[in-house]
Amino acid sequence: MHHIGEHHSIIPVIQNLGLMNQCLIHQSLNLGLLYEAKQLQRLDDDLAWLLQKAAGFNFISAIADGKTLLVGEGNLSFALSIAKKKRINPAKLVASTYEAKSNLSEAAASNASHLRMLGATVLHGVDATKLSHALGSWRFDNIAFQFPHVGSREPEEGRNPNFILIRDFLKSAYQQLKPGGQVLISAVDSPHYQGAFQFEEAGELAGFKPPVSYPFEPSDYPGYNHTMTNDNEGALNSHDEFRTWIFKR
Numbered sequence: 001m002h003h004i005g006e007h008h009s010i011i012p013v014i015q016n017l018g019l020m021n022q023c024l025i026h027q028s029l030n031l032g033l034l035y036e037a038k039q040l041q042r043l044d045d046d047l048a049w050l051l052q053k054a055a056g057f058n059f060i061s062a063i064a065d066g067k068t069l070l071v072g073e074g075n076l077s078f079a080l081s082i083a084k085k086k087r088i089n090p091a092k093l094v095a096s097t098y099e100a101k102s103n104l105s106e107a108a109a110s111n112a113s114h115l116r117m118l119g120a121t122v123l124h125g126v127d128a129t130k131l132s133h134a135l136g137s138w139r140f141d142n143i144a145f146q147f148p149h150v151g152s153r154e155p156e157e158g159r160n161p162n163f164i165l166i167r168d169f170l171k172s173a174y175q176q177l178k179p180g181g182q183v184l185i186s187a188v189d190s191p192h193y194q195g196a197f198q199f200e201e202a203g204e205l206a207g208f209k210p211p212v213s214y215p216f217e218p219s220d221y222p223g224y225n226h227t228m229t230n231d232n233e234g235a236l237n238s239h240d241e242f243r244t245w246i247f248k249r
């Protein structure tokens with residue numbers, strides 16, 4: 001499959017469009033055309049998105065070095081897809097599910113055995129907000145949570161429960177990182193999801209610098225079947241733009 005990131009010659013084209021668009025935004029503002037300026041600003045956001053995509057952020061390169069912990073893996077299909085990548089050494093991969101071993105779906109159990117055969121470590125019953133309970137003093141270079149979701153709408157502490165999950169996950173992950181380590185969280189790129197997660201605030205409360213985010217492309221991971229929680233209806237199936245937020249200390 002071809003991706004825009006494979007065509008680096010497109011980068012200057014997008015940059016030029018961006019510069020021309022910036023001029024148009026200024027002109028519109030000077031002429032008092034606020035509505036037009038707002039539309040052009042949207043275009044600017046889209047161009048920025050395309051640019052990052054073309055520049056080729058890639059989850060695999062981000063985690064290829066060092067030891068990686070995956071949490072909340074659901075059916076473990078993302079972990080398995082990653083473990084099969086050339087640049088990934090499965091022996092440096094620890095994949096975990098929130099669900100206990102006895103509650104795994106057939107697919108999850110089968111992916112778990114496959115992962116172990118490849119040399120990865122697979123753990124069950126790992127709570128992303130209490131990592132030290134399962135991992136003790138084990139430290140990682142990368143800790144990733146793909147499409148976190150609590151599967152409930154009940155507010156906690158008066159906040160969206162997904163914000164609480166992200167905040168507490170980030171706090172816990174902070175303690176399990178090696179110096180220079182990073183946390184990666186992929187989610188749907190939409191105002192709805194970002195409103196629920198509040199990544200900047202959650203990251204700050206956990207002690208991280210403001211996160212940087214890049215487009216995430218699920219089709220780069222053959223076999224990755226997103227697991228649904230009750231009320232998120234398979235975010236991967238009903239949306240087509242995703243991002244990975246990267247948090248560093």
Ligand SMILES: C[S@@+](CC[C@H](N)C(=O)[O-])C[C@H]1O[C@@H](n2cnc3c(N)ncnc32)[C@H](O)[C@@H]1O
Pocket residue numbers: 071072073074075078097098099126127128129145146147148149150151165225226227228229232
């Ligand atoms: C939308 S699913 C995504 C699953 C998987 N990461 C994927 O991308 O297909 C959300 C996952 O978050 C997990 N989860 C919810 N609360 C969690 C917690 N406190 N710790 C770890 N995982 C949790 C659920 O078990 C569920 O598998």
